[in-house]
Amino acid sequence: MNIYITYILLGVLLPLIALLYDGIERKMTARIQGRVGPPITQSWLDFIKLLTKKVKLPEDTNMLMLFTGLVLMFAGAFIPLIMVFMRKGDLILLMYLMVGGTLGILLTGLAFRSPYSRVGVSREMQMAFAYEISFIFAIVITIMVTGCRTLESCNVSSIPLVKWPLLLIPFILFLFVAPAKVGVVPVDIGEAESEIAEGPFVEIGGRYLAIAKLSKSMKMLALMQLITLLYLLPADVTGIWYWIYSFVIDGVLVFFTISVVRNAASRIKIDQAVKFYATVPLTIGIIGLVIVYLMRGWGM
Amino acid sequence: MSLWSLLFDPDNSIWVYRINAGSCNGCEIETTPLFTPRYDAERFGIKWVGTPRHADVVLVTGPVTAVAKESVMEVLSQVPDPHVVIAIGSCAVSGGVFRGSYALEGPLDNLYPVDLYVLGCPPKPEGILTALLEAKKILKAKRKGQHQEKPLVVDPAGMVMGR
Amino acid sequence: MKVGVILKHIWENLFTEPMTKKFPKEPVQLPEGFRGRVGYIPENCIMCNMCVLNCPANAIEIKPEEDGKRWTLHYDRCLNCMICVEVCPVEALYNDDKEPFRVVTDRINAIETGKVPMVSCPICGKKVPRPSNTMVKRMMKEVTPRNLLKAAVCPQCKKDHKPEEIDAIIDKILEEGSYPDMDKLLGKEGLE
Ligand code: SF4
Ligand code: SF4
Ligand code: SF4
Numbered sequence: 001m002n003i004y005i006t007y008i009l010l011g012v013l014l015p016l017i018a019l020l021y022d023g024i025e026r027k028m029t030a031r032i033q034g035r036v037g038p039p040i041t042q043s044w045l046d047f048i049k050l051l052t053k054k055v056k057l058p059e060d061t062n063m064l065m066l067f068t069g070l071v072l073m074f075a076g077a078f079i080p081l082i083m084v085f086m087r088k089g090d091l092i093l094l095m096y097l098m099v100g101g102t103l104g105i106l107l108t109g110l111a112f113r114s115p116y117s118r119v120g121v122s123r124e125m126q127m128a129f130a131y132e133i134s135f136i137f138a139i140v141i142t143i144m145v146t147g148c149r150t151l152e153s154c155n156v157s158s159i160p161l162v163k164w165p166l167l168l169i170p171f172i173l174f175l176f177v178a179p180a181k182v183g184v185v186p187v188d189i190g191e192a193e194s195e196i197a198e199g200p201f202v203e204i205g206g207r208y209l210a211i212a213k214l215s216k217s218m219k220m221l222a223l224m225q226l227i228t229l230l231y232l233l234p235a236d237v238t239g240i241w242y243w244i245y246s247f248v249i250d251g252v253l254v255f256f257t258i259s260v261v262r263n264a265a266s267r268i269k270i271d272q273a274v275k276f277y278a279t280v281p282l283t284i285g286i287i288g289l290v291i292v293y294l295m296r297g298w299g300m
Numbered sequence: 301m302s303l304w305s306l307l308f309d310p311d312n313s314i315w316v317y318r319i320n321a322g323s324c325n326g327c328e329i330e331t332t333p334l335f336t337p338r339y340d341a342e343r344f345g346i347k348w349v350g351t352p353r354h355a356d357v358v359l360v361t362g363p364v365t366a367v368a369k370e371s372v373m374e375v376l377s378q379v380p381d382p383h384v385v386i387a388i389g390s391c392a393v394s395g396g397v398f399r400g401s402y403a404l405e406g407p408l409d410n411l412y413p414v415d416l417y418v419l420g421c422p423p424k425p426e427g428i429l430t431a432l433l434e435a436k437k438i439l440k441a442k443r444k445g446q447h448q449e450k451p452l453v454v455d456p457a458g459m460v461m462g463r
Numbered sequence: 464m465k466v467g468v469i470l471k472h473i474w475e476n477l478f479t480e481p482m483t484k485k486f487p488k489e490p491v492q493l494p495e496g497f498r499g500r501v502g503y504i505p506e507n508c509i510m511c512n513m514c515v516l517n518c519p520a521n522a523i524e525i526k527p528e529e530d531g532k533r534w535t536l537h538y539d540r541c542l543n544c545m546i547c548v549e550v551c552p553v554e555a556l557y558n559d560d561k562e563p564f565r566v567v568t569d570r571i572n573a574i575e576t577g578k579v580p581m582v583s584c585p586i587c588g589k590k591v592p593r594p595s596n597t598m599v600k601r602m603m604k605e606v607t608p609r610n611l612l613k614a615a616v617c618p619q620c621k622k623d624h625k626p627e628e629i630d631a632i633i634d635k636i637l638e639e640g641s642y643p644d645m646d647k648l649l650g651k652e653g654l655e
Contacts (some may be wrong), residue, residue, distance in 0.1 A: 026342075034476045035340040036483045041306050042313065042345050049310035049356070052443060056353060056380040116351075197350030205353040207382050264469045340483040390520070393570065394539040397520045409570070419565045419573055421542040426491050427564025433487065434566055 001221060015218055017247075019043040021254060022217040028259040046219035047210050055206035062111040066204070068209050069107030076101020077218035084225040085246070087151050094151070094226070095131045095139045098181070101219055102128045105191075106211065109200025110237065120199020123189045123270050127181050130277035131180040131187075137285030138173035142230055144292045145170075155233050166295065171231045176281040178227070180273075182220040186265035187273050220258065224250040310443070311436045312345045317355035317379070321372045321408070323362025326390040326422040331359060333425045334432075346432055350431045352378045357435050359428070360408050363391040369405040376412050382442035384435040387414045388428060390421040397421075433438065491563050498543045501536055502559030505577035508534060509595040514556060515549035523547060531580040532592060538565070539573040553597035582644040584617035585636055586624065591617050593647060609633060611648050 022043035032039025039045075057066075076248070080097050083089040109121035145166045148154045159167075180187040191199045201212050228249045237245055268276075305312055318331060334341040335348055349355055352375045364372055376385065387408050390396030395407045406415055415438050418431045441447040486494075493499075510532050515523045515559045522540040526533050567573050580589040594614035596606050603610040611631045621629070636642050 030340070030342060031481070032473050032476050034337045034482050036343040036481045037340070038342050038345055039306055039312075042342075044307070045310065045313040045345060046315075048308060049313040053356075054381045056316075056378060134558070198354070201354075202351045203353055209354060260470075260473060261462045263473060264466065335480060337482050338484060339486065340481070343483065390540055390542060393573070394537065396540055399521065417539065417566065417567050417570060417573065419538055419541070419567065421544075424491065424564045426486055427566060429486060430564065431566045448542060 007086075010085060011078075011213040012084055014052040014085060015078070016044065018081065018217040018221040019047055019214065021221050021250065024251065025220075025254050026260055028255055029263060031261060032263045043213070047214060050205075050210035050213065051207050053206040055208065058112060058203055060113060060115070061203070063291055064209070065107050066111035068110060069104045069109075070208060071104070072100050072107060073104030073215045074211055076104055077215040077222060081218045081222040081224070083151060084222055084229055087229065089151050090252075091139055091143060091149050091151060091154055093230070095136060098135070098219070098222075099128075099132055101215065102132065102181075104215075105200050108204065114203050116196045116202040117200055120191060120196050120202065123196075124152075124191070124200060126188065126270055126274055127180060127189060127277070130274045131177050131281070134173050134277060134281035134285050135177045135181065137282075137289060138170035138177065140290050141170045141173075141285070141288050142167065144289075151229065155230050166288075166292060167231055169284060169291070171227070173281055173285055173288070174223075174227050174231070175257055176202065176277075176284075178223055178253075179261050181223055182258060183216060184258050185267050187268065187277075189267065189270045189273055207243075220254070221250065224253045224257075227253055312435065314344070314346045314347045314356050314378045314432060314439070315354050316341075316346055316357045316358045316359060316432065317349055317352050318361070318376075319372055319375055321360055321362040321368040321392065322365035323389065323391060327361035327391070330422040330425050331361065331388060331428055334428060339372075339425050339429060341429055341432065344429075344433060352376075353380065355383060356381050356439060357384045357386060357432060358394050359386050359388050360414075361388045362402075363404050364408055364411060365397045366403050366405050369411070372408075373411060382439055384415045384438050384442070385412060386416045386418060386428075386431050386435060388431075389421045389423055390419065393417045393419060472543060493560055493563055497560050497563065498545050499558055499560035499563050500538065500543065500565065501541060501545070501547060501575070502557045503536065503575060503577045504555050505533065505534070505556070505579050507553045507555035507595050507597040508577070508579055509553055509555070509598060510534070510579055510592055511552060513550045517546050517550045519544060519546065528578065531578045532537060534577045534579070536575040537573065538575055539567075539570050551593050553589070555595070555597070580644075580647045582615050582647050584620055585612050585642055586616055586620040586632055589617045589619070591615060608645070608649060609637060612636065614640065615648060 020040060020043070023038065023040040026042060027037040027040050076097050076099075080094050080101075083094055083097075086242070105124055106121050106128075109117045109124065112118075142154065143149055145163055146154045146159050179185075181193050191201065196202070201209060204212065225246055228246055232249050232253075318328075320328060333339050334346070352358065358376060358379055360372065362368070385408075387393045391398060392404075392408050395404060398404055399407075405411065416431045416434055418427050420427060438447065510525060512525060515525055520540045520542050522537045522542075524535050524537075526535065530590075545558055548558055565573070579593050580592050583589065584591055589620050594611055599614050600611050603613070613629065616629055624632075642648070
């Protein structure tokens with residue numbers, strides 16, 4: 001019984017915390033740019049605001065596709081979020097769910113006939129092909145190094161110290177993938193606000209947009225917590241310290257992988273982004289995979 | 301700001317969409333600084349969006365020209381309720397220097413109810429910011445259904461003088 | 464390296480005060496020579512129509528009313544170009560930078576208006592516009608009831624009477640207090 005109450009509590013609280021992290025990220029971005037910035041509850045306020053608005057959709061909307069897309073998007077962010085914070089579940093399943101979230105964005109965009117939305121979907125798809133491979137590589141290397149597939153035991157603290165440097169490869173891959181997966185400025189070509197009016201989300205408004213924004217925040221927090229859980233948890237901390245440690249490290253990660261990257265670079269073109277993801281992270285991934293495979297052969 | 305408004309007040313989040321209805325770009329130049337570090341409208345939760353479907357507030361600049369009219373009306377009709385329309389600059393408010401030109405269909409309030417007018421050619425960014433903060437109150441009233449439509453005012457020459 | 468420069472900026476910005484103006488709490492800082500709105504002083508106006516003719520936006524109109532002339536500025540059309548201030552011969556218009564911007568909910572609220580009443584000529588009783596304070600000051604150095612009365616004499620009476628006669632009539636009027644529009648002449652009534 002107790003476990004159900006925990007899950008329900010987490011199911012309510014974690015999305016709120018995710019929105020809070022989004023607000024913190026916006027505040028940090030503003031400070032980096034020398035502005036005052038919104039209050040850190042701003043994303044939460046935006047969410048409430050979007051819920052109170054009436055929805056206006058184009059007449060020829062494919063509602064089935066829209067709902068499927070939104071559900072996939074939400075599930076692809078919400079379930080991983082609960083999984084990584086509870087440290088329960090399978091890493092492969094998590095990977096599939098997170099790829100499913102991207103699929104949700106594509107379906108949402110395809111529900112409309114707006115050219116912006118179509119362009120956004122096509123760019124999003126190209127980006128997904130480019131970075132999801134690196135993401136899969138990172139998870140596969142992690143599984144090979146640690147030799148286990150569940151989130152409970154699959155982290156740095158469960159392997160001997162000599163193997164730690166090997167986890168550096170997936171960690172770096174994750175740092176490369178994180179901005180693209182979350183969708184922030186240098187590589188959010190599919191959802192560019194100023195160029196194509198948020199791409200796949202151009203036509204949705206009101207509560208549908210609220211779900212999309214919530215999913216994006218949750219995806220960010222889930223990804224950060226996944227990195228923390230897999231690579232930055234050197235000792236097997238549990239209980240309240242696990243939560244405090246996670247939230248602090250998540251904040252630091254958000255700052256370094258999202259805020260700094262976002263402000264240090266401007267949005268690049270789709271061909272540049274695809275070229276980048278298809279060369280640097282992919283090369284690192286393949287080399288890492290080969291190294292790990294050979295090491296395994298030597299009995300490490 | 302009280303804790304309640306920091307946590308639950310939907311009116312502290314305003315998403316702004318901007319339409320250029322034939323403006324000379326003077327008003328654009330004064331609107332853009334709102335989102336620069338110097339004026340930073342984001343500290344009031346004001347955010348720039350790229351599509352009318354996400355907008356709470358629509359800023360219209362320029363006298364509505366005959367060419368722009370159709371698009372402007374189309375865009376305004378796609379903004380979900382509740383929303384506020386703000387006319388920025390003399391042109392959007394009354395036609396300004398272009399008043400009476402054969403190429404104008406405007407000013408805007410002849411075509412669509414306008415909630416707030418920012419006077420000046422171009423207005424100061426502070427003026428636009430004040431209007432956006434004022435728009436919060438109107439949005440609140442509209443959300444609660446207390447907003448009263450202003451009656452149409454026509455001056456003796458037959459010009460619509462706003463609602 | 465470029466990345467180093469950017470990171471240095473990021474680091475600096477994080478630990479310095481934001482450069483945002485605290486606008487609604489602090490008043491607007493206006494630059495030198497800022498053109499605000501047009502202020503109107505009806506005491507000085509001579510209803511010469513110069514501002515109406517020169518305004519590029521046709522924002523000013525002057526209309527006769529029953530007992531005076533009304534000057535109206537449609538502030539919603541004004542460009543703040545201050546041409547009217549430049550052309551006004553009697554300093555009846557001025558650059559009022561106390562209110563650097565204005566937000567209204569109604570275009571009717573964007574109207575500035577002023578009225579100059581008609582006063583009667585002290586000699587023949589014909590209605591003439593109230594003389595402008597600036598003109599009186601320029602011609603007779605001081606704005607006194609006596610000088611104002613002198614300025615209110617209509618052109619026809621000025622032709623018909625000698626200056627000494629006019630002075631004598633005005634002395635008599637001031638002694639008797641028999642001038643009907645004294646309040647209007649002194650600007651206590653009728654001016655808006
Ligand atoms: S109000 Fe003035 S600055 Fe603005 S668009 Fe019109 S002419 Fe240009
Ligand atoms: S305001 Fe000045 S220019 Fe205009 S009518 Fe009066 S005196 Fe003449
Ligand atoms: S400032 Fe310019 S536009 Fe405004 S009333 Fe004077 S002359 Fe006309």
